[in-house]
Amino acid sequence: MTDIAGDSGPGPRPLSHEDLEKLFQQAAHLAAGHMNGLADRPVFQQMSPDERAAILDAPLPASGLPTGDIFAFAERHILSRPFGNGHSRFMAWANSPPQPVGVAADMLASAMNPSCAGGDHAAIYLEHTATRWLLELTGMDGSGTFGLLTSGGSMATLTGLAAARHAAARRDGVDIRRDGLYATQRYTAYASDQAHSSVEKALELLGLGHRSLRKLPVDRDFRIDPAALESAVAADRAEGCRPFCVIGNAGTVNTGAIDDLDALATFCEDEDLWFHVDGAIGAASALDPRVSPQLSHMARADSVAFDPHKCLGVPVECGAILVRDGEQLRDAFSLVPPYLRTTPGVGIGGPPWFSEYGFQQTRGFRAFKLWATLAHLGRDGAGALVQHQNSLARELASLIDEHPALEPMAPVELSIACFRYRPDGVAARDLALDACNRAIVDRLQSEGRVFVTGTELHGRFAIRAATLHPGTTGSDLQVLVDEVTRVGAEQIG
């Protein structure tokens, strides 16, 4: 890597156009080399102690390093040890590779570096458009609806539940922003026991405690039991609690199960409860005709958490909270100190500020990478992407069904397949299976040919594969099956 002339030494100096271009070209060169080279490398390699030390022990240089040194360090120590999700045989958690156009747009967003708190500049309008597109994908679009980009699904859920809590208190004649929780009854929320941990974290942060989440049992397919929901709400009301919110899963993190959103929406309408849908995994699958009927009732939610940095491959971080009534979000968050006051539509004010609809004041330009990714894919391309992800999981499920030593652990609805190694003659309840399958996951992770993680389903350990990489093929899936059965056979024959 070459140094940019005169860019070291005390304090930053403005660079010439030529030097700026050289600087960014070096980064582009590294980025392209990185993304193209991943396929030939192990999916994942742990850091050695020396590699960790090279990063951890680095002192803050007294005088600045030339950019050439920065990039050389990056190439040697940083780009060489990635998380793994760029590889087509990375099937862990819910982390996709980035769409290249999103990566490029993210650089442009950094170059502009606006605050998307609000104002009358292009970034603000781009966020309105990109979130409108998400609202359209979920069927929630319409007058008064609103979308706000967040760091991810967790922040989206926290934001939605804050609005739910505020709206419930308002109904009860309590100003929770002024008085806190002291004037309220015990609030209770409802979700299946498959709900994501961010729901509990959100309730903790909202001062409700995670005990206020009633975790309801699921059926064999990991969907919430609507009858259990009904009796839990009735029991809580009888005891003087204040049920305020139901969280429905549009794709659970464990298995991709989609709750009966129709039943939940109707129940919430009847019971006057806020209906939040966690669509972090599944909302984008509204573009997959095989599952879109199950997802159509997202449109009836009060709020939906959408996570474009998962199935749509928008570079992290990019989540979104979509709400049916933007004013409820604004009611829960708007606090405009005098130094920020503008008049909407007048002068530099622009539309109502995004910072009035969430917790953040200075906000990054996430909309650029989201807008560019969606604009480039188009509705058809985005649909093809999620359909590919979902069909890979079904293809994996067939390989599992066909293999005598593999057992499915959950139905495949979206892009997640859960299974385990269980050779002939080993009873389903044999506890050795948990240890064996855990060992398989550990071995695969350290060997680097294919990367999966595990989870617990009905108390049993399951191997969990999420197929989000657009470049994953049937032969990658076959590698997974071969590796699991090879290591499994070594474990228990």
Ligand SMILES: *Cc1c(COP(=O)(O)O)cnc(C)c1O
């Ligand atoms: C990933 C995930 C979340 C949390 O989203 P982050 O983007 O990781 O904050 C919430 N719910 C489900 C179902 C998820 O899969």
